[in-house]
Amino acid sequence: MLRSFIVALLTFAALANARCVQGSRTLVIYDERLSVLDNYSNLFNSMRERDYTLDFISVANETSSLQLFKGENKIYDNLMVFPIKGKTLNKHVSGKSLLQFSLAGGNVLAVSSPESLSDPVRLFLNQLGIYPSPKDYRLVDHFQKSSDGIRIGTDGLKNRFVYKPYDEEEDFFITNSSVAILDNREQLVPILVAPRTSYASGKGKDLWVSGSQGYLVVGFQALNNARTAWVGSPEFLSNSNHQSNGILAKELTKWTFKEKGVIKTNGFRHSHIDGTSYEEAPYKIKDAVNYEVSFSEWNGEEWQPFEATDIQFELKMLDPYYRLNLIPSHRDETYQWYTTGDFRLPDHHGVFTFQVDYKRAGLSLVSVSDVKAIRHLAHDEYPRSWEITNARVYISGIFAVIFAWVLFVIFFVSTSKTTKNFNTEKKNN
């Protein structure tokens, strides 16, 4: 009893110290015939320093058991899959189970090489819209004189949330790499693009992809905020390229396992401009209101205010009536608040949605909405007739008639009968 309590306490303490928002239990699946773990010691040590719990399973060993779920619960939060020879992985994990792992919120970092990309990983990546080159197709660039590999400048980086270089002169070194073609999906996060002059071809010289249409590192941000990243070359992460790629590799694992690019909201509020809430005075058409929403970003250690200039608010009833860029208002230690400023509700009544749907490639997806009715004007809330200039003429007429009527009655009852003689002539034909 005491032992299990201590284990639970230690597990909780490990999770509490974890720098990734979701969890740090990480499984590394590799093939010892292809990958020597010592070659990636810098990467793994860097992860251990960030409080990751790493379990290693080599699928080359027939007897090794590999389970991603216990019942319906994930055993691991993160999964790293290194190149695996032939169909060895199929015996342990299927493409469907990788997809289930992602659907359950698990993050996956898949590494392939021109020599090996196991079917489950390929099927899983294809489901996401990432199509790595077939076996033995590798990236070639004859314009790079070094026979060891290909250098890619910072202009090849495509997402600043994954990695924003400090030095624009920085180069990344990639050797023996597969190349992927991407589907046209908004969930995909291109990270490193192939050089313009490169191409990927196989033994038969068939071209797989050419120029900047090929990608070497790609991310995927699912709607449930689970992340997947694919790297076309295991050497990209290895110690031998640590000097050139070390920071990018570290930032890539940080992004994939939700240490960075993670934002959240603490909530939203909207009210009349004088602060009266909807509950106190339900909105009616043309009311002046304002809307505020807070955002916070995980910096690897704590939540801090999230700064952005492209957060938008939408007021929708089927279609948006308003789409406003939010402006920063106030902030505290954790949250940055954004506001629409004052705006008038539409002159249409109905059931409207107050919504902030902030989705950006490389950031976790945040969506908050509130459905509220906007009523039409009551009968006594329209402008009165005397406020309308046209009506003043008619009002004058009404009061003129009233005045004349009262005067006529007074005249009629107060005046005595008088007889006036008129000269009449009988008309004789």
Place this chain on the structure above:
Amino acid sequence: MQLMRHLFALCALVYSCLALQAKNVHLTFPGSQRRGILLGDIESQTQKLEEPVQVNAQDESLELNFAVSPAEKPEQVELLVGLPERGLEVVYEPKITDNKELIMYRFSIDVSKIPKALLHYSKDDEEPISVSMILASPESDNVFVPVFDMSLTFNDEVEYTEPVRYEAKPEIRHVFNPEPKTVPWPLAQVFVFIISLVVFGLVIALMSSGALNFGNLPLNFNIVYFFAFIGSIIGFEYIFIQYYIGKSIFETLLAALYLGFPALWVGTKFLRIFKCT
């Protein structure tokens, strides 16, 4: 010194032998009467055509032909067509004819088959489409040069729908229905004045025709009924005005009820007296 000069010349000779070159490059316009353009030989230092090639119709096609000597047959021969600044490029591969003495390459660019995104952005931004040539082999002086630009001069609209991306969308602000138009207040005042004038004219006309002589005004206690009768009529008008400016119908009915009974009694009393006079 002499030795160095010879070595330098030898290196230059070897380098020039390794340098790739597209020979007799010429651009033709199949299916049209336009004359072809001879671009000459293209090497790594060759400049692109100064003037962009005009594309006058969306169904136009261009052909770029050149030859390479079999000794220096490049591994990679491609044409990049696109807008490099936007990161939009499509890669064309050649049709190769090997006739032993020369290897002939032919690239066909059918403008109608160029991706719509390229045509759209090129027309929208008035930016010519760049055509670059790649000739490359390992250990060679490779060629990657812009050859010419294509300027789209046709008037047809290029229909293109941008793919959905996670990004900020254009702002929308609700356009309110216009406020109802009303007459200017000075003009309304003119009509109000005319109405007042007509009422005043009516009073003058009544008085001038002898309709007001107060001869029938009761002189005894009955004058009280007279004033009460007139007062009840004014009272009813007052209740109506109160209703008009916002009193509820229930308050109005109650007030009318309170005034109605005495007004009926006083009115009856006064009208009986009035009948006798």
